Amino acid sequence: MTAFKVPILKVGDVLLVSIQADIDDRAVLELQQRVLEQIELTNARSVLIDISLLEMVDSFTGRMLSDIASMASIMDAATVVVGIQPAVAITLVELGLELKGVSTALDVDDGLRILKERMKEKRRKRTVGADEHATA
Amino acid sequence: MTSENNTSQAAINPLTIKVLTEREDEILEIWMENRVNSSDFRETLISGEELRADSQSFLRAFITAIANSNVEEMRGKEFNAIRRLLLEISEARAAQAFSPSETAFYVFSLKESLLPFLRDAFRDDPETLLEELNKLSKALDKLGSFIFVTTIKNRERVIRQQQQDMLELSTPVVQIWDRIICLPLIGTLDSRRTQLMMERLLERIVKTRAEVAILDITGVPTVDTQVANYLIKTVTAVRLLGSTCIITGVGPSIAQTIVHLGIDLSGIITRNQLSDGIRQAFEMTRQRVVPINAPPDGEPSAEKGDTDDRVQSTYSESW
Amino acid sequence: MPQPEVSRIAIKGSEDIVRVRAAVREAAVQMGFSNVDQVRLVTAASELARNIHLYASGGLVELRRVHAGGRSGLRVDFEDAGPGIVDLELAMTDGYTTSRGMGKGLPGSRRLVDDFDIKSEVGKGTLVTIIKWLL
Numbered sequence: 001m002t003a004f005k006v007p008i009l010k011v012g013d014v015l016l017v018s019i020q021a022d023i024d025d026r027a028v029l030e031l032q033q034r035v036l037e038q039i040e041l042t043n044a045r046s047v048l049i050d051i052s053l054l055e056m057v058d059s060f061t062g063r064m065l066s067d068i069a070s071m072a073s074i075m076d077a078a079t080v081v082v083g084i085q086p087a088v089a090i091t092l093v094e095l096g097l098e099l100k101g102v103s104t105a106l107d108v109d110d111g112l113r114i115l116k117e118r119m120k121e122k123r124r125k126r127t128v129g130a131d132e133h134a135t136a
Numbered sequence: 137m138t139s140e141n142n143t144s145q146a147a148i149n150p151l152t153i154k155v156l157t158e159r160e161d162e163i164l165e166i167w168m169e170n171r172v173n174s175s176d177f178r179e180t181l182i183s184g185e186e187l188r189a190d191s192q193s194f195l196r197a198f199i200t201a202i203a204n205s206n207v208e209e210m211r212g213k214e215f216n217a218i219r220r221l222l223l224e225i226s227e228a229r230a231a232q233a234f235s236p237s238e239t240a241f242y243v244f245s246l247k248e249s250l251l252p253f254l255r256d257a258f259r260d261d262p263e264t265l266l267e268e269l270n271k272l273s274k275a276l277d278k279l280g281s282f283i284f285v286t287t288i289k290n291r292e293r294v295i296r297q298q299q300q301d302m303l304e305l306s307t308p309v310v311q312i313w314d315r316i317i318c319l320p321l322i323g324t325l326d327s328r329r330t331q332l333m334m335e336r337l338l339e340r341i342v343k344t345r346a347e348v349a350i351l352d353i354t355g356v357p358t359v360d361t362q363v364a365n366y367l368i369k370t371v372t373a374v375r376l377l378g379s380t381c382i383i384t385g386v387g388p389s390i391a392q393t394i395v396h397l398g399i400d401l402s403g404i405i406t407r408n409q410l411s412d413g414i415r416q417a418f419e420m421t422r423q424r425v426v427p428i429n430a431p432p433d434g435e436p437s438a439e440k441g442d443t444d445d446r447v448q449s450t451y452s453e454s455w
Numbered sequence: 456m457p458q459p460e461v462s463r464i465a466i467k468g469s470e471d472i473v474r475v476r477a478a479v480r481e482a483a484v485q486m487g488f489s490n491v492d493q494v495r496l497v498t499a500a501s502e503l504a505r506n507i508h509l510y511a512s513g514g515l516v517e518l519r520r521v522h523a524g525g526r527s528g529l530r531v532d533f534e535d536a537g538p539g540i541v542d543l544e545l546a547m548t549d550g551y552t553t554s555r556g557m558g559k560g561l562p563g564s565r566r567l568v569d570d571f572d573i574k575s576e577v578g579k580g581t582l583v584t585i586i587k588w589l590l
Contacts, residue, residue, distance in 0.1 A: 022473060022476060022477075023473075024469055024470045024472065024473045025469040025472060025505070026469055026470070055480075055494060055497075056476065056494055056497050056498050056501065057498070058498050058501040058502055058505075058560075059502060059560050059563070060501075060505060082378065084376050084377055084378070085342075085494075086335060086338035086339050086341075086342060086373075086377070086491075087335075087490050087491040087493075087494040088494060089338055089373040089374075089376040089377050090334060090335065090338065090373055090491055090494075091491070091494050091495055091498050091567065092373075092376055093369050093372045093373045093376065094369075094495070094563070094566045094567055095498065095502075095560070095563035095564075095566070095567065096549060096562070096563045096566075097563070098372065099376065104375070104376055104377065104378040105378035106341070106342065106345055106347070106377060106378040106379060107345065110345075110347070110378060111378075285525065288525070289525060296590065335491055
């Protein structure tokens with residue numbers, strides 16, 4: 001197995017993770033680690049994981065996606081997974097994997113839009129909270 | 137003639153091969169005579185020439201095969217060639233409205249035509265005659281039943297294709313507006329139909345970048361636990377893609393059934409009217425319908441009772 | 456009849472799970488399975504191969520074409536000499552999980568295939584056989 005690293009790019013505030021091929025379990029765990037490190041290093045507020053080229057998602061990969069979303073959230077970054085293929089979606093449902101806690105979008109455009117909305121919502125909530133503090 | 141080992145017992149006697157090869161033309165004649173004169177010959181469906189041509193090909197292929205391969209195992213390129221030939225004949229006959237029984241019977245009928253020639257060749261050796269007749273008979277039996285097997289396979293293939301076509305026709309995915317598609321379901325939902333419906337819907341969602349997919353079940357006669365599960369499964373898969381599914385056409389009887397069966401539809405958006413589903417879809421995709429003379433403060437006029445007659449709408453009751 | 460070809464893949468490390476996936480995918484594509492069915496097969500195979508890796512630390516996966524009643528199918532066997540499954544019935548119910556909340560994926564895998572058979576003996580090992588038939 002060649003050591004093939006999943007590309008992680010910073011685009012604005014967003015960490016773009018592009019899983020382009022079938023990766024083995026070790027690479028999956030490594031990816032998780034790298035994403036969290038990059039969130040810290042780049043101060044990213046959002047993570048967008050593009051799996052439009054993944055032709056299979058099993059319980060291990062599904063678990064990885066859920067974990068990344070949870071862990072990123074603890075580090076105050078939102079996560080969106082985009083590009084789940086129809087056949088993969090059907091199989092996930094049949095497997096009984098719901099990918100709890102993972103937001104999904106059709107493609108990168110929609111994913112970025114959703115992340116932007118979530119950021120706006122977060123800021124709005126914080127501003128409200130700050131105002132409430134101020135008036136108290 | 138006795139043989140030492142098993143394998144040569146399975147092989148055809150050289151005399152048989154000699155007789156069949158040398159007298160092939162005569163055999164063909166007898167066979168054709170028997171066919172044409174038989175009570176079940178349907179001369180309106182097939183011409184004498186075509187029948188003769190096919191029969192000649194088959195007879196020749198059969199004799200070649202038994203001369204060169206083990207007649208019991210029926211393997212190898214000669215027997216494969218016969219089977220291919222039978223496939224062609226079978227398809228041609230089917231197209232001519234012959235039943236598979238008739239075609240199989242046609243193959244079986246070669247047996248009686250071979251009898252006089254073998255009887256003649258082995259007239260001093262009734263035991264071997266019987267053995268040879270047996271071997272040939274078995275081989276022709278297997279070839280005849282091969283016709284049935286392939287006919288069934290062909291029919292199943294046609295049925296599957298027709299089902300697919302019917303499915304395509306009966307479940308058109310309609311693009312209602314930007315990012316909104318609608319799939320009206322009509323008829324009973326069985327596991328196979330649902331499967332195909334789900335695949336089509338998901339593919340169309342990806343292709344058209346639909347944010348909302350409306351599944352209208354007005355045309356689905358009964359919703360039981362199984363159908364409800366199919367719908368839930370579809371909604372979940374759509375959600376995984378990143379889109380939302382709205383189920384419309386949920387009427388009083390379906391609503392009652394769902395509650396009585398204890399089916400949990402929480403998290404699934406359902407509407408009674410398709411138009412309400414469409415309205416919801418517009419909202420969710422951040423779009424709205426406004427009359428051409430919108431009032432200056434931008435009040436949306438997609439409300440009931442709007443009388444501006446330049447706004448054409450197909451959903452007159454609900455908009 | 457020519458002898459059925461059997462592909463064998465030994466499971467020693469986690470990278471072998473990927474080899475199993477690739478082999479199953481190739482076989483499924485060659486046999487003409489639909490796209491969705493290919494994904495189902497590969498996913499089920501991935502789950503079951505991983506079980507071997509996680510719970511038995513080694514085993515064997517075998518692929519072969521099968522025929523029955525005029526249909527063709529792909530059969531995959533997952534065999535290990537591991538600890539075996541103590542409560543088979545429990546393992547086959549949805550929601551059963553062991554280490555780290557990752558279930559054995561058995562009921563899920565079963566839903567992805569047509570025929571599913573599991574034999575397990577504590578202390579001896581486990582054999583899971585799956586078959587998916589071409590429509």
